[in-house]
Amino acid sequence: MSAGTSRFTLAPSSMIDALYESMRQRIINGDIAPGEKVTEARVVGEYNVARPTAKACLERLTAAGLLHRTAHRTAVVPELGVDELLDLYFARDCIERRAVQRLAEQRTVPAEARRAQEDVERAVADEDFPHQVEADIAFHTSLVDAVGSKRLSRMHELIMGEVHLTMGQFQAHRTTDPRTVAAEHGAILAAIEAGDPADAADRLSAHLRAAQDRLVARSARGDGAPGGPAERAPRVDA
């Protein structure tokens, strides 16, 4: 949410917030698989909340891109195809590229990003994959937030839900060399510190491009989400 000015994060105060957070975790962790249907009644049954509450929760998840839903139809966890993935990373690059550019102009390296990068390296050393994903997201988010633009952060947040989703799906298949990621992060921070906007932007784009290519390759291998439009997965939800 709006991490605005307060330095401390506390537990969600609202019931809907709590619901949203819990459901969000379950979706991005793959606990609720892509293609699986999520009815309002199901949420009501699982959490002992009223239907309007569940409805509001699903609406938020839909707004965050973590669920797809059309009128009168059941919400489903999206399976992102290759084209969707390219679109997602195009939008992501648009925001983050501008962010690091601006940071390099001001030569401000956010302390939060430094911390997040250390977290990434620690997670890599521990081979703690969930934590690594979490720290990676935190790194990129901190870069955008450091710009200080509420709107830029909001737009970024709008997208990172889906990014997290793809990485969560990716998490099970740890085919990446994590040290590469950490090194690229370091290079981006160095370029910002050097005050070279163009270099920082290009390094960030390259970093995102690499991540995108990994995801596309995995998808093309027929591993995760089906790319074809008319491909109906024989998925039976339990």
Add this chain to the structure above:
Amino acid sequence: MSAGTSRFTLAPSSMIDALYESMRQRIINGDIAPGEKVTEARVVGEYNVARPTAKACLERLTAAGLLHRTAHRTAVVPELGVDELLDLYFARDCIERRAVQRLAEQRTVPAEARRAQEDVERAVADEDFPHQVEADIAFHTSLVDAVGSKRLSRMHELIMGEVHLTMGQFQAHRTTDPRTVAAEHGAILAAIEAGDPADAADRLSAHLRAAQDRLVARSARGDGAPGGPAERAPRVDA
């Protein structure tokens, strides 16, 4: 089966959609003034709907930036200060600049933009200011939509509500020379058609910059939002 993008827009099907649209119009037209409180009970009374419906409507308006709200407090129409305005246009430039850049790379001039520009010119000739604002928004939106990126369009939509708000507030004070706007639009389209991404991007940025400066100047004149806690001088940043 071809559930692609429908070519025709029809009236909102859902009650909440209708409510949202109506309230949206009233806010951006200044019918509901900045700083004015909008309680759920008020919406219930004005439209004869149930409170949850009104609540959902206010939540959507809040998500679109057309209302500000914190927990347990009444929603209010935001009065955008100078710093908010700069932030808004920074984010807007980020999106639209990338959009026209991409369009120029592909040398695709969207027919919708052409139509919108003609609409602008017609509105200018008729001195129909509401229509002019509407057409201007449509022009910029069509540029972004023409890229074909769902996420880029969504991010843009997230911001244009507030942009519309500022223009709506601006609408009453018609101090702009509208022909300039139309000319700048034409130049952008020409650059796209010429296939010059850098030129198109720069022309768009200049166009937005001009609009931003007009709004800042008006706000500095003490015309617009006076409620700002720290009245700051129009700080120009590239």
Add this chain to the structure above:
DNA sequence: AATGCATACTTGTCTAACAGTTTTCCCGGG
């Protein structure tokens, strides 16, 4: 004058219910 308390207003959530739409599935016909 500043502080603390009580009241009114507003929001957050719940229960129950009905209407409309989509999906499912069974059944009859080709």
Add this chain to the structure above:
DNA sequence: CCCGGGAAAACTGTTAGACAAGTATGCATT
């Protein structure tokens, strides 16, 4: 055997009323 029609089930959209909890405001007190 496969296909189309139609009834039933499931799900969502919306409403009504109610209670609890939080915030803001005004009054009384120190």
